[in-house]
Structure formats: structure tokens, C-alpha cells
Amino acid sequence: MPSNDEEFMNPLQLEYFRQKLLRWRSELLEESTETLASMQQENLAQPDLTDRASMETDRAIELRTRDRERKLISKIDEALDRIANGVYGYCEETDEPISLKRLEARPIATLSLEAQERHERDERTRRDD
Template identity: 65%
Template sequence: MDKIILPQGYKPSENEEYMNPMQLEYFKQKLLNWRNGLLAESRETLNHLKEETWNEPDLNDRASVETETTIELRTRDRYRKLIDKIESALERINTGNYGYCEETGEAIGIKRLEARPVATLCIEAQERHENYEKTHIDEDLLDS
């Protein structure tokens, strides 16, 4: 496949063929930049944790360090999960499935992908999933 060079300031539009090579390249670059940013932040977190003073003599200072560390590790775990989703989206670009709902096969839509480039479901399928989860969580709460 030829390398696609996007025009300066290119943004996908509803007026062009859905998931044409330019749109795919646009989303690929968007996903790669997002992943690289998350990886850089993760490296910063690791460096910060290595430099952290763990043997604070004051109990309050030690508690603060532990709380900050817990928050950083939780954030890093969220990043790891998000990076996995980004990797999956990049794989869908490579296989030609990107931009289409995993459930219905319908187009997810440019606006939704702009807002959530790792989206795998169209709005309707996403709403069905959320309503299903909400209903079952409510039922689980009633059962307990």
C-alpha cells in the first residue's frame, strides 16, 4: 500500500467516501499520536516512582506519598487498557474493519470516531449495551 500524505489541516468529512484511504490515514495518525503520548506519560510515571522517597520519617508524609503512588498506578493501569484499545483500533485499520460497528456492521460515523477513535460500536449499539448493563446492575442490586 502506498504511503498516504495528508494535506495540512486535513479533517475527515461526511461529504467524502466513508473510510477512504485519507480518512484511514488520518485516524491511524491520530491513534498513533495518542498512544505515543500515553506511553510518554507512563514513562514519566515510572521515572517518578523510581525517584520517590519511600522512607519518609513522618507518617503523614509517607501516607501522602503512598496515596499519590496509588493514584499514579491506577492512572497507569487505565493508560495500559486504553493503549490496548488503541492497538486494537490500529489492527482494525490494517484489516479494513475500522469505522464499522462490531455488532451491526454499520458505519460508526466520523463525528463519533473523532470524539472516541477507539469506538467499536455505533451509537445505537452502544446505547443498547449501556441500557442492558444498567438494567442488569439494577437487577443485581435488587437481588442483594
């Protein structure tokens, strides 16, 4: 587990986050495979319209969830690329280190907490206009 007492993004910290991202990616891919297998076994030809509608709603929700996870896998891959390129853990806007606490909570983070808050405020301002 990385600590603030160490040099920021030393090889051990990079490997820690790389392994964390790889495990997360593997879990998401496994869930996706299970969903696909489950959907292939389902029979939507239910005689009762209510049962069929319920199954179709459940399927739509599951597909939306998997789509979000597909996008998340893409972000995980981008984070792994940043590790490989030596820029992981640094804010895209300020080049300042992203706190270890933030990276632990959200290992795909590309902005420091301050930059993220500023970005969200700007979005709200534009949305209100």
C-alpha cells in the first residue's frame, strides 16, 4: 500500500496501481462474460406479457450497466498506458501529483481534486447559461 512517506510514483507505487487496475479490469471482463452467457440462456419467449416485459426491462438495465463498464475498461486501459508512459498519477491540467488517497479511491483519475472541482464548477456554470 503506497504511503506519503515514499517518493511519489516510485516503481513500487506504479506496480501497486498497475496491479490494482489489472484486477479491476479482469473483474469487469469476468462479469461481462457471465452476463453474456446468462443472456444467451434466457428465453424471452415468455407466454405471459408481464413476465416478458419484466425480463426485457432487466435485460435493458443489464446492457446499460455493461456499456458503462465497457467505457470504464477503456479508462482503465488509458490509465495503464499512462503508467507505461510514466505520466500516471499526475494531473493532466496542472502536472501536479494527484494525491495517493484520490488515486486509491479512483485509480483512473486524471485530474487532481482541485482541478476536478474546478472542472465540475465550470460545467455547472456552462449548463446554467
